[in-house]
Amino acid sequence: MAGRDLRTLFSSNDRSIAASEAFTNRQAQWQAVTAGLAEHTRHVTCADFDVEDLEAPRRNILVFHGVGGIGKSTLSRKIEASLARSDHRPAQWEAPTHPQERTLPVRIDLARAAGTDFERVILTIRLAVAALGQPMPAFDLALRRYWEHNHPGETIEDHLRRSGLLSRFSAAAALPQQMQSALSDVAQVLLLPGTVGSALGHGAGALIKALRERRQSVRALAGCSRLADLLEAEPDLEALSFYPHLLAWDLTQLPAGKSPLPVILLDTFEDTGDRTHRDFERLLQRIVWLMPNAFFVVTGRNRLQWAETSLEGQLDWAGPHAWPGLAAADTAHVQQAISGRQVLIGDFSPEDCEDYLVRRLSRDGQPLIDEPLRRIITERSHGLPLYLDLSVMRYLELRRGGRQPQVTDFDHDFPALIARTLSDLTADERHVLRSVSLLSAFSVPLATQAAGMDHDAPALRLAERPFIRESSSGVWPFHVHDLIRSAIRNADDGSDDRWSEQDWRRAAQRAFHALESQWCQDLRHDRAVLVGCLQQGLLLARDFHFDLGWLADAAFQYVGDSVWEPLALPAADATSSGGLQTAADALVETLSAVARRQHEHRERTTSRLSAVLASELLPDDLVELATYYLAKAQRDLGLTDDSRRGMHRVASADGRLASAARRGLAHLSRLSGDFPTAVEAAGRLGWEGRHHRVLGDVWWVQGDMERAIAAYLAGRNEAEEHGVFGETAMVQAHLAFAVSFSDPLRADDELDLAERLLSHLSLRSSEMTARIAVLVRDAGFAADLPGRAAVLLAEIGVSGIAYAAAKLQLALCFHHAVLNAQDDLATAITRLCELTQSGDYAYYVDIAHFMAGLSLPEHTARARWIDGEQQTRDRWRHLVTTRRNQLVTTR
Numbered sequence: 081m082a083g084r085d086l087r088t089l090f091s092s093n094d095r096s097i098a099a100s101e102a103f104t105n106r107q108a109q110w111q112a113v114t115a116g117l118a119e120h121t122r123h124v125t126c127a128d129f130d131v132e133d134l135e136a137p138r139r140n141i142l143v144f145h146g147v148g149g150i151g152k153s154t155l156s157r158k159i160e161a162s163l164a165r166s167d168h169r170p171a172q173w174e175a176p177t178h179p180q181e182r183t184l185p186v187r188i189d190l191a192r193a194a195g196t197d198f199e200r201v202i203l204t205i206r207l208a209v210a211a212l213g214q215p216m217p218a219f220d221l222a223l224r225r226y227w228e229h230n231h232p233g234e235t236i237e238d239h240l241r242r243s244g245l246l247s248r249f250s251a252a253a254a255l256p257q258q259m260q261s262a263l264s265d266v267a268q269v270l271l272l273p274g275t276v277g278s279a280l281g282h283g284a285g286a287l288i289k290a291l292r293e294r295r296q297s298v299r300a301l302a303g304c305s306r307l308a309d310l311l312e313a314e315p316d317l318e319a320l321s322f323y324p325h326l327l328a329w330d331l332t333q334l335p336a337g338k339s340p341l342p343v344i345l346l347d348t349f350e351d352t353g354d355r356t357h358r359d360f361e362r363l364l365q366r367i368v369w370l371m372p373n374a375f376f377v378v379t380g381r382n383r384l385q386w387a388e389t390s391l392e393g394q395l396d397w398a399g400p401h402a403w404p405g406l407a408a409a410d411t412a413h414v415q416q417a418i419s420g421r422q423v424l425i426g427d428f429s430p431e432d433c434e435d436y437l438v439r440r441l442s443r444d445g446q447p448l449i450d451e452p453l454r455r456i457i458t459e460r461s462h463g464l465p466l467y468l469d470l471s472v473m474r475y476l477e478l479r480r481g482g483r484q485p486q487v488t489d490f491d492h493d494f495p496a497l498i499a500r501t502l503s504d505l506t507a508d509e510r511h512v513l514r515s516v517s518l519l520s521a522f523s524v525p526l527a528t529q530a531a532g533m534d535h536d537a538p539a540l541r542l543a544e545r546p547f548i549r550e551s552s553s554g555v556w557p558f559h560v561h562d563l564i565r566s567a568i569r570n571a572d573d574g575s576d577d578r579w580s581e582q583d584w585r586r587a588a589q590r591a592f593h594a595l596e597s598q599w600c601q602d603l604r605h606d607r608a609v610l611v612g613c614l615q616q617g618l619l620l621a622r623d624f625h626f627d628l629g630w631l632a633d634a635a636f637q638y639v640g641d642s643v644w645e646p647l648a649l650p651a652a653d654a655t656s657s658g659g660l661q662t663a664a665d666a667l668v669e670t671l672s673a674v675a676r677r678q679h680e681h682r683e684r685t686t687s688r689l690s691a692v693l694a695s696e697l698l699p700d701d702l703v704e705l706a707t708y709y710l711a712k713a714q715r716d717l718g719l720t721d722d723s724r725r726g727m728h729r730v731a732s733a734d735g736r737l738a739s740a741a742r743r744g745l746a747h748l749s750r751l752s753g754d755f756p757t758a759v760e761a762a763g764r765l766g767w768e769g770r771h772h773r774v775l776g777d778v779w780w781v782q783g784d785m786e787r788a789i790a791a792y793l794a795g796r797n798e799a800e801e802h803g804v805f806g807e808t809a810m811v812q813a814h815l816a817f818a819v820s821f822s823d824p825l826r827a828d829d830e831l832d833l834a835e836r837l838l839s840h841l842s843l844r845s846s847e848m849t850a851r852i853a854v855l856v857r858d859a860g861f862a863a864d865l866p867g868r869a870a871v872l873l874a875e876i877g878v879s880g881i882a883y884a885a886a887k888l889q890l891a892l893c894f895h896h897a898v899l900n901a902q903d904d905l906a907t908a909i910t911r912l913c914e915l916t917q918s919g920d921y922a923y924y925v926d927i928a929h930f931m932a933g934l935s936l937p938e939h940t941a942r943a944r945w946i947d948g949e950q951q952t953r954d955r956w957r958h959l960v961t962t963r964r965n966q967l968v969t970t971r
Contacts, residue, residue, distance in 0.1 A: 106151070106155050106158070106425075107172050107173060109144060109155055109159075109423065109425065110159070110162070110170075110173045110174075111174070112142060112144075112423055113142060113159055113176075113377060114174070114176040114177060116142045116375065116421065117176060117177075117183075117341070117343070117375055118176070118177045119139070120139070120140055120341075120375045121341060123139065123140075124341075124372070124373045129372075129373075131328050131329055131331075131332045131372060131373050132304075132305060132306070132325075132329065133372070134325075134369075134370075136372070137401055137402055137403070137404050138368065138369055138372060138397070138402065138403060139404065139405050139421065140368065140371075140372055140373075140374060140375050140376060141368055141375075141376045141377075141378060141384075141403070141405065141406070141421055142375075142376070142377050142378070142405075142421050142423070143377075143378045143379075143380075143383065143384050143406065143421060143422045143423065144156075144377070144378070144379045144380075144423050144425050145379070145380055145381060145382055145383050145384075145422065145423070145424060145425065145546050146381065146424055146425035146546045147381065147464070147501070147545075147546045147547035147561055147564065148381055148466065148500035148501060148503070148547075150425050150427070150464065150465055150466070150546075151425070151465040152347070152348075152379040152380065152381075152425060153189075153347050153348065153379065154465075155379065155425070156187055156345050156347040156377070156379045157187065157347075158170070159185075159345060159377060160185045160186070160187040160343075160345055163176075163183050163185040163343055164183075164185050182339065182340050182341050183340075183341045183343055184208055184209065184211065184212075184340040184341060184342045184343065185208075185342075185343040185344075185345065186204060186205060186207075186208035186342070186343070186344055186345070187345040187347060188201055188204050188205075188344065188345065188346055188347065189347050189348055190346055190347060190348045190349055190351050190352055190364075191347070191348035191351050192351045194348075198317060198320070198321065198360065198363050198364075199317075199320070200243065200245070201364070201367070202223075202320060202323065202324070202367075203236075203239075203240070203243075203245060204245065205324070205327070205342075205344060205367070206219070206223070206255065206327065207240075207245055207248075207249040207255060208249065208342070208344075209327065209331070209340070209342070210249065210255045210258060211249070212334070212338065212340060213258075214258070214334060214338070215258040215259070216258070216326075216327055216330035216331070217301060217330065218301055218304045218307050218326040218327075218329055218330050219323055219324075219326040219327040219329075219330050220258065220259040221301075221307070221311065222307070222310050222311060222315075222319075222323050222326055223259070223320075223323060224259055225311060225315050226315040226316075226319065226320050226323070229315040230315065230316070235256070236255065236256055236259070237255075237256045240255070303333075304326060304329045304330075306325060306326075307326060310322060310323065310325075310326065317363075321362075321363040321366045321367070322366060322370065324366065324367045324370045324371045325370040325371070327371065328370060328371040328372065328373050328374065331373060332373060341374075341375065342371070342373070342374035342375070343374070343375045343376075343377065344367075344371075344374055344375070344376050344377070345376075345377045345378075345379070346364065346376060346377070346378045346379070347379045347380075348379070348380060349378050349379065349380030349381075349382075349384075350380045350381040350382055350504050351504070352364060354504070354506070358391075358394050358395060361395070362394070362395050362396060365386065365395055365396065365397065366396060369396070369397050381504065381545070381546055382544065382545065382546065383422050383424075383544060383546070384403075384406055384422065386398055386402070386403045386406050387399060387400045387402070387403040387404070387406040387407040405420055405421030405422075406420070406421055406422055407420070424546060425546075427461075427462060427463025427464055428461070428463040428464075428465055428468070429463065430458050430463075432463075433454075433457070433458040433461055433463060433468060434454060434458060436465070436468050437449050437454045437457060437458070437468060437471075437472070438454070440468075440472050441472060441475070441476075448475075449472075449475055449485075452487055453475070453485060453486075453487060453490065456487050456490050456491075457471045457490055460490060460491070460563070461563060462561065462562045462563040464561070464563050464564075466496070466500060467494065467563055470494045470496055471490060474489070474490070474494075493566055493567045493570045493571035494567060494571060495567075495571045495572045495573065498567050498568055498571055498573050498575065499575065501513075501547060501564050501567075501568070502575055505542075505545075506538065506541070507577060508533070508537075508538035509538050509541055509542045509545075510575075510577060511531055511533075511538070511577075512527055512528075512531045512533070512538045512539050512542050513542055513560070513568065514568060514579055514584075514587065515527065515530045515531040515532075515587045515590070515591065516530060516531075516539075516542075516558075516560060517560055517565045517568040517569050518530070518569070518584075518587060518588055518591045518620065519556075519559075519591055519616055520559060520615075520616060520619075521554055521555065521556040521557075521558065521559045521612065521616075522556050522558050522559070523556040523557060523558065524536050524539045524540055524543055524558075525539075526556060526594055526595075526598060527539040527542070527543075527558075529590065529593075529594035529597065530587065530590050530591040530594045531587075531590070532587075532590050543558055547560060547561040547564050548560060548561075549561060554608070554612070555606075555608050555609050555612040556612065585624055588620050588623070588624045588626075589624070589626070591616075591620055592617055592620045592621065592624075592626055592629075595613045595616055595617045595620075596613070596617070596629070596630040598613055599613040599614075599617075599630065599634060600630075605637075605803070607641060607643060607645075607805075610634060610637055610638060610641075611638065611645055611647065613634060614631065614634045614635065614638055614647065614671075615647050617630070617631050617634070618631060618647070618664060618667060618668050618671070619668075621662075621663075621664035621667075622662065622664040622665055622668055625662050625664070626664065627663070628663050628664060628667060628699065628702075631664075631667060632667075632699065632701060632702055635667060635670075635671060635702065635705065636701075636705065636736055636737075638671065639671075639674060639705065639709075640804075641804055641805065641806050642804060642805075642806025642807050642810060642843070643805055643806040643841050643842070643843075644674070644675045644677075644678045644806075644841065644842040644843065645675065645842060647671055647672060647675055659695070660691070660692065660695045660697055661697075662697065663697050663698060663699065663702075665697065666692050666695055666697035666698045666702075667698065667702060669688060669691070669692050670689065670692050670698070670702065670705065670706045670709075672688075673685050673688035673689050673692070673709070674689075674709045675842070677709070677713060677844075678842045678843060678844040678845075679842070679844065680880075681878065681879065681880035682713045682716045682717045682879070682880035682881065682882075683717065683880055684880075685709075685710075685713040685880075686710060686713045686714060686717065686719075689706050689709060689710040689713065690710060692706050693706055693707065693710065700733075701735055701736065704730050704733055704735045704736070704737050705737060707726050707729055707730050708726065708727070708730045708737045708740060708741055708744070710726055711723045711724075711725075711726030711727045711730070711741070711744060712744065714726065715744065715747065715748065715751075715883075716845070716880065716881045716882060716883065717880060717882055718882040718883075718918050718920055720748060720751070720752070720918070720919075720920050723744070723748060724745065724748050727741045727742075727744040727745045727748065728741075728745070729741075730744075731744075731745060739765060739766070739768035739769040740768075740769065740770075742761060742764070742765060742769055743761075743765055743769040743770055743771075743774055745761065746758045746761035746762055746765065746769075746774050747774070747777070749761065750774075750777060750778055750781075751883070751920045751921050752919065752920065753922060753923045753942075753943030753944060754943075754944050755778050755781070755782070755943065755944055755945060755946050756944055756946060757944075758774065758777075758778050759775065759778055759946065761774070762774040762775045762778070767798055767802065770795065770807065771795075772791045772792065772794040772795030772798060772811070773791070773792065773795045773807075773810070773811050773814065775787075775788075775791040776788045776789075776791035776792040776795060776811075776814055776815070776818065777814065778946070779791055780814075780817070780818045780821070781923065781927065782945060782946050782947065782952050782955065783927075783930070783952055783954075783955030783956040783958075783959060784947075784955060785818050785819070785821050785822040785959070786822070788818040789815060789818050789819060789822075792811050792812075792814050792815035792818060793815065795807075795811040796808055796811040796812055796815060799811055805837070805841065806841055806843060808837060809834065809837035809838045809841055809843060809846060810843060810846045812830070812833055812834045812837050812838075813834045813838065813843075813846040813847070813849040813850040813853070814846075814849060815830055815834075816830035816831045816833075816834045816849075816850055816853045817849050817850070817852065817853035817856065819853075820853040820854070820856035820857040821856055821894070821959050822959065822962075824857045824858075824861070824963075824966070827853065827856075827857040828857070831850060831853060831854060831857065834846075834850045834853075835850065838850060844879055844881065845879075845881055845884065848872075848875075848876060848879070848881060848884040848887075848888075849884070849887070851872055852872070852884070852887055852888050852891050855868065855869055855872070855888070855891045855892075855895070856891045856894060858895075859891065859894045859895035859898050859963065860895060860898035860899055860963050860964070860966075860967050861967065861970070865892075865895050866892065866895075866904075869888060869891070869892050872888060873885060873888055876888065882915075882920075883920070883921060885915055886912065886915040886916055886921045886924050887921075887924075889908060889911055889912045889915055889924070890912065890924045890927060890928060892908045893905060893908045893909060893912060893927075893928040893931060893932075894931055894959075894960070894963075896908055896932075897928070897931040897932045897960045898960055898963045898964055898967070900964075902932075905928075905932055908928070909925060909928045909929070912924055912925050912928055913925055922943070923943035926942075926943060926949075927956055930952065930953040930955075930956035930957060931956050931957065931959070931960045932960070933957055
C-alpha cells in the first residue's frame with residue numbers, strides 16, 4: 081500500500097512524476113503481531129483470566145526496536161490501519177486469526193515533537209474506547225473527579241476541541257455525554273441532587289461510602305474492588321496513572337458479544353526519557369500492567385529493559401518474572417523464529433530496497449530512477465530505509481539542477497544520518513560511538529579504552545543501541561551498522577560537539593594503542609586475536625600515517641604461524657591513490673601479498689613484493705620479511721638464482737627469519753640435486769629451521785620412504801608441541817605423500833588427517849601436495865587417474881607453483897611404471913623433462929627412469945644421491961614392483 085508522498089510532491093515542478101509513500105514488506109513483523117494477538121486473545125478469554133489480578137506476569141506487549149530510519153513509525157501506522165480496516169492491509173500480509181471486528185486499535189505518537197503528555201495518552205485511549213458507544217462508569221467517575229480538580233473551569237469537551245483530539249476521533253463528541261450518563265446514573269441511585277459531577281466534593285464521599293458498604297443500589301460499581309480507594313486518593317497525576325485499571329475493569333463488564341480487543345500502539349518510545357529519568361516511562365508501564373486485557377505494540381529505537389531486575393525501584397514492575405516475554409534471552413531477530421516479545425527490526429533486503437525505489441518515484445507507470453542508480457543506492461544503503469529516502473530526495477535535488485543524476489552522485493554520506501543517530505545519545509555515548517566508528521569490531525573494554533574513559537558505563541549503554549550489531553563469531557562481539565559507521569566517519573557533522581581533525585587523530589591513536597594492549601594481554605596467543613588486532617591496527621596506521629610500532633612484531637607472529645587467513649585489507653586503495661606512501665601502506669601490501677599468494681599466481685606475488693621493496697618504505701626488519709617471501713615465490717616460479725640471492729641476504733642479516741632463509745637455501749640445494757649439502761644444512765637448522773621437514777623432503781626423493789616418514793612424524797610432533805598449526809598441517813601433507821608410495825592402505829588415514837588439518841587453513845602448496853598424494857595412493861589402481869591428474873594440473877597452472885606440476889608428473893610416471901604402460905610412460909617422461917629443463921628438480925627424470933628400470937640418457941646432469949645412484953635406483957624400482965604385487969593381490 082502507498083499513500084501520497086507530499087515531501088516529494090513539493091520537491092519538483094514536474095507534475096508527471098508520481099510520488100508515492102512506499103511501504104515495503106515487513107511481513108515478518110506483521111506475523112509477530114498476529115501471533116501475539118492470537119495468543120493474547122486465548123489468554124483473556126480463558127475462564128481463569130482476572131483483570132483485577134495485579135500479580136500475574138504480563139505478556140500483553142510486543143516490542144519492535146531498531147536504528148533510527150529503519151521504518152518503525154511507518155510500520156506502526158500500517159499496523160494500526162491494517163487492524164482498523166482489512167482493505168488497508170497490504171496484500172502480502174495474511175489475515176489475522178483473532179476476531180478483527182472486535183479489534184480496537186489506537187496509535188499514540190510519543191515523540192517530543194508531537195507534544196504528547198500523560199494526560200493526552202489517557203484521553204486518547206478513552207476516546208478510542210468511546211467508539212463502542214458505552215459509558216465506562218468506574219473510569220469516567222474517577223476521570224471526572226481528576227478533571228474538575230486539575231482543570232477548574234475547563235470542560236473536557238473544550239479541551240478535546242482545543243487539543244485536536246476531537247477531530248481525530250469520530251466518537252470523541254460522544255465522550256462527554258457518556259461520562260455525563262455515568263455520573264447521572266450514580267447520582268440517581270444515591271438520591272443525590274443533580275449529578276456527581278456538579279458536586280464532586282460531597283457526591284464522591286457519598287459514593288465512596290456506598291461502595292465501602294457494598295450497597296445493592298451500586299452493585300454494578302461495587303464489583304470494582306479498587307474504585308473506592310482511587311476515588312479517595314488525591315486526584316493528581318500519580319492517581320491518574322492508576323485509572324487505566326478502572327478502564328480495564330469497565331471493558332470486562334461489557335456483554336461478551338461486545339467485548340473489544342484494544343490494541344494500543346505506542347510509537348517513538350525512546351522519547352519518553354532516558355536511562356536515568358524514567359518518570360514518564362513508569363507512568364506508561366502502569367498502563368500496560370493495569371490493562372492486561374489490552375494488547376500493546378511498542379516501537380522505538382531501544383529494547384525495553386523492563387525484564388531487568390536492575391530497574392527495580394525505578395519502575396513499579398521489573399524483572400523476568402513480571403515480563404517473561406521481554407527477557408533478553410527471548411529476544412529474537414526478525415530473520416529468526418520470533419519466540420520472544422522483543423523483535424529487532426532488520427534492514428531491508430536488496431529485493432525490498434529495489435521494490436521501494438521502483439515504487440517511490442515513477443512516470444507513466446515506469447520507475448523514474450533507472451536500474452544502475454537503484455543498484456548503487458541499494459548497495460550503499462546497507463538496507464537502511466532512511467538512506468533510501470534521503471537518496472530519493474537527493475535524486476530530485478540533482479534533477480532540479482538541470483542534469484540527469486549519475487551513479488557517481490550517490491557515492492555520498494548524508495549528515496542527516498548522523499543527526500538521527502546521535503539525537504538521543506548522551507554526550508559520553510556520542511564520544512564512545514565516534515571512537516568505535518574507527519574500528520570494524522569492538523568489545524566494551526576495547527571501546528572504553530579507545531574512548532579514553534575510565535569507566536565502562538557509556539560503552540555498556542551504547543552496546544544496547546539498535547545500530548550496534550552483535551555477533552557471536554569473531555574476537556569482539558559488537559560493530560556499528562555499516563552505513564552509520566560510514567556516515568559518522570565521512571559525512572559533514574553539523575552537531576554541536578562535532579570532532580575536529582585533531583580529535584579524530586587523537587581517537588585513532590587511542591584505538592591503536594588499545595589494540596596493542598589487547599594483543600599483548602592475550603596470554604593464550606589466540607590466532608584470531610592476533611589477526612583481528614593486526615587487521616584493525618594496520619588500517620588505523622595507514623589511514624592516519626602512524627609509525628608501525630607494535631605492528632612489526634605482530635606481523636612476524638602472523639607469518640610465523642604459517643597460517644594464511646586473508647587479512648581483507650584494502651591495499652588496492654593505497655595504490656590507486658598514488659602508490660605506496662607510508663610504512664603502513666607498505667606493510668599492508670606486504671602482508672596482503674603474502675596471504676594472497678595462496679590464492680594468486682606466484683607472478684602476482686613477486687610483482688607486489690618487488691614493488692614494496694622498491695618503495696624503500698619498510699624498516700629493515702620488515703624488509704627482511706618482504707625479501708624472504710619474495711624469494712619463496714621466486715623459488716616456486718623456478719627463478720632459482722633470484723631466490724638464492726634473496727635467501728642469502730636474509731640469512732646473512734641474521735634476523736628473525738634467518739633460520740627460515742637457511743631452510744630455504746637447503747631447499748634450493750635439494751631441488752638442484754645436491755642432497756648431501758641439504759642434509760648437512762638440516763643438521764644446523766633446529767626447530768626454527770624446521771630441520772625434520774627438510775630431512776623428510778630429502779629422504780623421499782632417495783626412495784627411502786621409511787626414513788622420510790620417520791622424519792615427517794618427528795616434524796609433526798615438534799610442530800604440535802610448539803602449537804604451530806600451519807606447520808603441523810604442512811608436514812602432515814608431506815607425510816601423507818610419502819606414505820602413499822609405500823603403503824596405500826595407511827595412506828587413507830594420513831590423507832584424512834591432512835584434509836582435516838588443512839580444511840581450516842589456507843595453504844595452497846600443501847593442499848596441492850595432499851592432492852598429488854591421493855594420485856600416488858591410487859597409482860595402478862585407478863583407471864581414471866590420468867584424467868584426474870589433468871584437472872589438477874590446470875589448477876596448478878593457475879597458482880603458478882611450478883614445482884607442483886613436476887611433482888604431479890612424477891606421480892603419473894609412477895602410475896604408468898606400475899602398469900608397465902611403456903608408451904604412456906615415455907610421454908610422461910618427455911613432459912617431465914620439459915618441466916625440469918631449467919635444472920631444478922631435474923632428478924625427477926632420473927627417478928622416473930629408476931621406477932621403470934630404464935637406463936639414464938647420456939650427457940644428463942647427475943644428482944648427488946645420499947647412498948649412491950644404484951641404491952636409490954633399487955629403492956624406487958622396489959616401490960613399483962611392490963605396488964604391482966598389490967595389484968595382483970586385489971584382483
